[in-house]
Amino acid sequence: MSGAFQIRGGQRLSGEITPQGAKNEALQILCAVLLTDEEVRIKNIPDIQDINKLIEILANIGVKVKKNGKGDYTFKADDLNFDYTKSKEFKKDGTKLRGSVMLLGPMLSRFKEAYMPTPGGDKIGRRRLDTHFQGFVEMGAEFHFDEEEYFYTLKAKELNGKFILLEEASVTGTANIIMAAVLAKGKTRIYNAACEPYLQQLCKMLNRMGAQISGIGSNLLTIEGVTHLHGTEHTMLPDMIEIGSWIGLAAMTKSEITIKNVNWNQLGVIPSTFRKLGIQLEKSNDDIYIPSQEHYKVQKFIDGSILTVSDAPWPGFTPDLLSIVLVVATQAKGSVLIHQKMFESRLFFVDKLIDMGAQIILCDPHRATVIGLNHEIPLRGTVMTSPDIRAGNALLIAALSAEGQSIIHNIEQIDRGYEDIDNRLRSIGANIMRI
Known part of the structure; x- marks a missing residue:
C-alpha cells in the first residue's frame, strides 16, 4: 500500500x-523451513511486506503454510513444486526481495539444484553476492549466470564439507553456506563467518532440528553434515x-x-x-x-x-x-x-x-x-x-x-x-x- x-x-x-520480531532474522529462519519435510512452527514473525512476500514465495514452491495466530505460522515442506523455481513467475517474484537469495542454500542442500533471479531490495549501492556463490562452488556446486535473463543456476551431484574462508563477513552469505552445509557430506568450517545474534538464532534452530553446528557466536563455525533434519519450534528475537x-x-x-x-x-x-x-x-x-x-x-x-x-x-x-x-x-x-x-x-x-x-x-x-x-x-x-x-x-x-x-x-x-x-x-x- x-x-x-x-x-x-x-x-x-x-x-x-x-x-x-526481527525482520533480518525472519528472512533467514523462513528459508530454513525448506531443509526438512517435517513441520516447523515459527512465532513472532513481523507482518511486513518483505516477510509476507517470502512466505508467498514459499507457498508457491509448495510449502504448506498454516497461520496459527498473529505472527505465528506452521510450515511443512514435504511436497514441493520445484518447477516453480524455474518459472517466469519466480523470476518476477524473486527479484522483489533481497532476502530471497537465502533460498539457494536450502534448495541446493535438499534438491542438489537451485535457481535465483538477481535479487532486488534497497538502493544502497552494490551489494555483492560473490561470497555466497564462492562458498557453494567450493562445496562442489557448478555455478552458471545467464546474463540475458539475469538468472543464477546452481547444480551439484553432491555437496561436500570444506574449509571456507569468506572474503567478507556477509550475514546472508554465512546463512546460505550454513544451510547448504548442514546436509552436506563431512565437515564444513566457515572462517570469517558473520556472528550476528540473528545468525546465532538460525544456528540454534538448526541444531534443534538435528544439525551439528559448533562455534556459534564466533567467527569460526564448524558444521558436521547430517543426513536428515526434523521439525522444531522457533521464536524470533x-x-x-x-x-x-x-x-x-x-x-x-x-x-x-x-x-x-x-x-x-x-x-x-x-x-x-x-x-x-x-x-x-x-x-x-x-x-x-x-x-x-x-x-x-x-x-x-x-x-x-x-x-x-x-x-x-x-x-x-x-x-x-x-x-x-x-x-x-x-x-x-x-x-x-x-x-x-x-x-x-x-x-x-x-x-x-x-x-x-x-x-x-x-x-x-x-x-x-x-x-x-x-x-x-x-x-x-x-x-x-x-x-x-x-x-x-x-x-x-x-x-x-x-x-x-x-x-x-x-x-x-x-x-x-x-x-x-x-x-x-x-x-x-x-x-x-x-x-
Whole structure:
C-alpha cells in the first residue's frame, strides 16, 4: 500500500512501545523451513511486506503454510513444486526481495539444484553476492549466470564439507553456506563467518532440528553434515533496528518512553552508542526506559577529539542504525562524525535533513559531520521522499521532532521493514496519518 505519511511534529510522546520480531532474522529462519519435510512452527514473525512476500514465495514452491495466530505460522515442506523455481513467475517474484537469495542454500542442500533471479531490495549501492556463490562452488556446486535473463543456476551431484574462508563477513552469505552445509557430506568450517545474534538464532534452530553446528557466536563455525533434519519450534528475537530507532525517537522528541522486551543481552553496543550521544537509558528488567530529557550532550573521546560513530560487522555497530544516530546527532549538544564504511550512498538522505535546518557537512559519500543544534533551533517540517527502509525511518523520526507539518512520500519503503508503524506511533501520542 503506497501513499504518504502526514506528520505534525514537535509533540512529546509517552508510553510503552513493543518492538516487532526481527525482520533480518525472519528472512533467514523462513528459508530454513525448506531443509526438512517435517513441520516447523515459527512465532513472532513481523507482518511486513518483505516477510509476507517470502512466505508467498514459499507457498508457491509448495510449502504448506498454516497461520496459527498473529505472527505465528506452521510450515511443512514435504511436497514441493520445484518447477516453480524455474518459472517466469519466480523470476518476477524473486527479484522483489533481497532476502530471497537465502533460498539457494536450502534448495541446493535438499534438491542438489537451485535457481535465483538477481535479487532486488534497497538502493544502497552494490551489494555483492560473490561470497555466497564462492562458498557453494567450493562445496562442489557448478555455478552458471545467464546474463540475458539475469538468472543464477546452481547444480551439484553432491555437496561436500570444506574449509571456507569468506572474503567478507556477509550475514546472508554465512546463512546460505550454513544451510547448504548442514546436509552436506563431512565437515564444513566457515572462517570469517558473520556472528550476528540473528545468525546465532538460525544456528540454534538448526541444531534443534538435528544439525551439528559448533562455534556459534564466533567467527569460526564448524558444521558436521547430517543426513536428515526434523521439525522444531522457533521464536524470533525482537528487532534491534526498531529498538535503536525508538531510543532515537525518545531523545529527539524529549519523550519518556519504555521499550518493552528488548532482549538486552543481544543488543551489543547499541545502548552504549546512544549513551555516547548523551542519551540516558536505563535497563529495567528486559525493558529499556528512556526518561524525558531537555538536552543530551555528546561525549568526546578521552583525548578531547570529536566523537566518531562508524559501522562494522557484529559485534560492531550495525550499519542499519547509522541513519538514526545521524538524525539524533542533529539535536545533540556537540558535534559528531558519522562514518558509513560498509555501504555506499546511504548518507545521501542528509539533503532532506539540511532542508529541515540541520547543520550537516557531507564530506563524501561515506562521511558526514553533524553539528548539533542542542534543541535550540528545532528542525522545520518539509515534504520528502523515503529513499530506503532505514533512511525512511530516520526521516520519520526527524519529522516527528520538527516544528510544523511534514509529508513523507514513497512510504512503502518504510512499510517494507516496519509493521503497522503509524498505529504503533499513534498509541504513544504521535500525530501521524496515512494519506
